[in-house]
Amino acid sequence: MNNDVLVSVDQVSRFYGPLRAVNSVSFEVRRGEVLGFLGPNGAGKTTTMQMITGNLAPSAGQIKIHGIDILDEPKRAKAEIGFLPEQPPLYRELTVDEYLTYCARLNRVPSAKLAAALDNAKQRCGLTQVSHRLIGNLSKGYQQRVGIAQAIIHSPAVVILDEPTVGLDPIQIREIRALIRELGGTHSVILSTHILPEVQATCDRVQIINKGSLVMSDTIAGLTHRMLGSGLLVALRKTVELSALQAVPGVLSVEALGENRYRLHFAEQQNPAEALVEKSVQQGWGLYELTPERMSLEEVFVNITRTEAPAETTTEAAA
Amino acid sequence: MSSIFTIAARELRSLFLSPLAWTILAVVQLVMAYFFLLLLDQFVMAQPQLAQMENPPGVTEAVVAPLLDTAGIVLLLIAPMLTMRLLSEELRNQTLPLLFSAPVSMTEIILGKYLGMLGFFMLILLLTALMPLSLYSGTSLDTGMLLSGFMGLGLLLASIAAIGLFMSSLTAQPTVAAISTFGVLLLLWILDAAATTGGDTGGSVLAYLSILRHYQPLLKGAFKSVDVVYYLLFIGTFIVLSIRRLDSYRLQH
Numbered sequence: 381m382n383n384d385v386l387v388s389v390d391q392v393s394r395f396y397g398p399l400r401a402v403n404s405v406s407f408e409v410r411r412g413e414v415l416g417f418l419g420p421n422g423a424g425k426t427t428t429m430q431m432i433t434g435n436l437a438p439s440a441g442q443i444k445i446h447g448i449d450i451l452d453e454p455k456r457a458k459a460e461i462g463f464l465p466e467q468p469p470l471y472r473e474l475t476v477d478e479y480l481t482y483c484a485r486l487n488r489v490p491s492a493k494l495a496a497a498l499d500n501a502k503q504r505c506g507l508t509q510v511s512h513r514l515i516g517n518l519s520k521g522y523q524q525r526v527g528i529a530q531a532i533i534h535s536p537a538v539v540i541l542d543e544p545t546v547g548l549d550p551i552q553i554r555e556i557r558a559l560i561r562e563l564g565g566t567h568s569v570i571l572s573t574h575i576l577p578e579v580q581a582t583c584d585r586v587q588i589i590n591k592g593s594l595v596m597s598d599t600i601a602g603l604t605h606r607m608l609g610s611g612l613l614v615a616l617r618k619t620v621e622l623s624a625l626q627a628v629p630g631v632l633s634v635e636a637l638g639e640n641r642y643r644l645h646f647a648e649q650q651n652p653a654e655a656l657v658e659k660s661v662q663q664g665w666g667l668y669e670l671t672p673e674r675m676s677l678e679e680v681f682v683n684i685t686r687t688e689a690p691a692e693t694t695t696e697a698a699a
Numbered sequence: 700m701s702s703i704f705t706i707a708a709r710e711l712r713s714l715f716l717s718p719l720a721w722t723i724l725a726v727v728q729l730v731m732a733y734f735f736l737l738l739l740d741q742f743v744m745a746q747p748q749l750a751q752m753e754n755p756p757g758v759t760e761a762v763v764a765p766l767l768d769t770a771g772i773v774l775l776l777i778a779p780m781l782t783m784r785l786l787s788e789e790l791r792n793q794t795l796p797l798l799f800s801a802p803v804s805m806t807e808i809i810l811g812k813y814l815g816m817l818g819f820f821m822l823i824l825l826l827t828a829l830m831p832l833s834l835y836s837g838t839s840l841d842t843g844m845l846l847s848g849f850m851g852l853g854l855l856l857a858s859i860a861a862i863g864l865f866m867s868s869l870t871a872q873p874t875v876a877a878i879s880t881f882g883v884l885l886l887l888w889i890l891d892a893a894a895t896t897g898g899d900t901g902g903s904v905l906a907y908l909s910i911l912r913h914y915q916p917l918l919k920g921a922f923k924s925v926d927v928v929y930y931l932l933f934i935g936t937f938i939v940l941s942i943r944r945l946d947s948y949r950l951q952h
Contacts, residue, residue, distance in 0.1 A: 436951075455803070
């Protein structure tokens with residue numbers, strides 16, 4: 381039972397006129413899984429999320445929530461979804477309690493369970509103290525929390541959050557991440573974000589979408605593996621011909637960084653560090669710094685999404 | 700079904716949380732009360748002349764009918780201010796996803812919004828109706844004529860709500876919705892003039908479409924099903940158009 385598919389997206393495409401915003405995307409989310417959805421601006425993240433939640437009809441393909449087709453039986457399918465759009469859909473003139481009661485009623489929470497659902501959602505999102513305040517008077521962070529509370533009030537099977545930590549302070553971000561992890565225990569969560577460490581902190585699986593197509597779908601462990609870089613930063617006392625460094629076994633290419641600093645690229649599993657040290661001693665290059673380069677998640681992301689240009693990493697990693 | 704009332708209740712609540720609704724209630728009430736007193740005063744002053752007439756108009760005909768007639772025009776001017784925010788505001792504040800991702804159909808959203816608006820208009824109708832009803836304390840009224848007049852005003856307001864809702868579904872700018880609602884209502888009102896100036900069949904067809912032309916007979920106590928059907932068709936058309944329009948936001952390309 382713990383392995384059932386709660387969201388299944390099958391060959392879904394979406395056109396805006398001639399513009400193909402989402403191109404034949406397929407993926408599944410299982411119960412208890414937190415899926416991170418990454419992509420540059422305009423990649424199709426929001427469009428995909430809007431299609432899953434029934435806010436936008438797909439041009440082609442099929443979306444099933446808990447086995448229910450969202451186009452055939454929208455009401456039943458939508459009952460299983462909680463959605464926080466990029467812009468939280470809040471009525472500023474209502475108090476937090478009034479608003480959440482309205483959301484609970486809209487999502488058909490039975491009257492008998494309404495108070496409990498309200499308390500639970502407020503407690504989980506840390507809203508208990510602001511119950512009677514007007515949403516319009518709350519800070520951005522609290523408004524965001526009200527948005528999340530709205531998405532989980534009817535304890536849906538699938539919670540979809542579009543950039544949930546935007547505008548929050550670091551402590552709130554940590555709380556929201558903990559909340560997302562907690563939600564992942566019983567619900568499925570799909571999360572879109574620009575903040576890459578957030579993915580590492582909260583998600584089980586990562587998907588990167590670029591120009592409407594899925595370009596990567598991997599577990600966090602797989603992603604960590606990708607982050608093991610394939611570069612060495614080297615600093616030498618003497619100026620050395622690039623070709624001499626290139627000649628070290630295992631080195632694929634050499635990049636001069638100035639002041640006798642170089643970046644060596646090597647093939648996977650063929651770390652030339654030892655060979656380099658030996659050679660340096662033999663030739664008296666005066667090697668005084670040797671740093672294995674680890675790609676940050678940002679760089680993995682940039683590498684994957686910038687497919688047209690060859691991987692060009694920045695030099696910050698040396699620090 | 701329950702979602703319709705949930706949405707309607709929120710709509711009404713939000714209306715009363717803004718000063719606009721209260722202001723409009725107060726202004727309409729003030730204007731109508733002044734006009735009511737004016738009419739009543741004229742009627743009392745004219746008593747000696749009326750006494751000499753063979754078949755003098757009663758108080759219902761002389762006071763209530765003109766009062767409701769004016770109420771219709773006043774509300775025609777003011778109602779767009781109320782209906783403009785029905786969907787425009789949700790579009791502008793991007794709150795529609797809340798309704799779209801809840802287990803609620805487009806029809807339920809529209810009917811909920813419409814019922815909420817109608818509730819407010821019925822309150823205006825009730826407050827206006829209290830004035831002629833107060834005459835019962837001093838005289839007797841033509842109940843049939845009174846009820847037919849109230850029904851006429853009710854139907855007129857329901858039509859205004861329907862067209863306002865549709866206009867509001869077209870744009871994310873409440874003011875644009877208000878102005879276009881106002882424009883359409885004004886057009887439907889002055890269509891009446893086409894009959895008097897044109898006189899040919901084209902003119903009479905246009906006049907037939909006029910929203911106030913079907914109101915007059917009801918004020919005079921002449922209940923014709925054709926007038927009622929006109930209003931019901933009018934309301935139904937614009938509600939269906941609103942539902943289609945809302946659905947198109949999901950299909951947009």
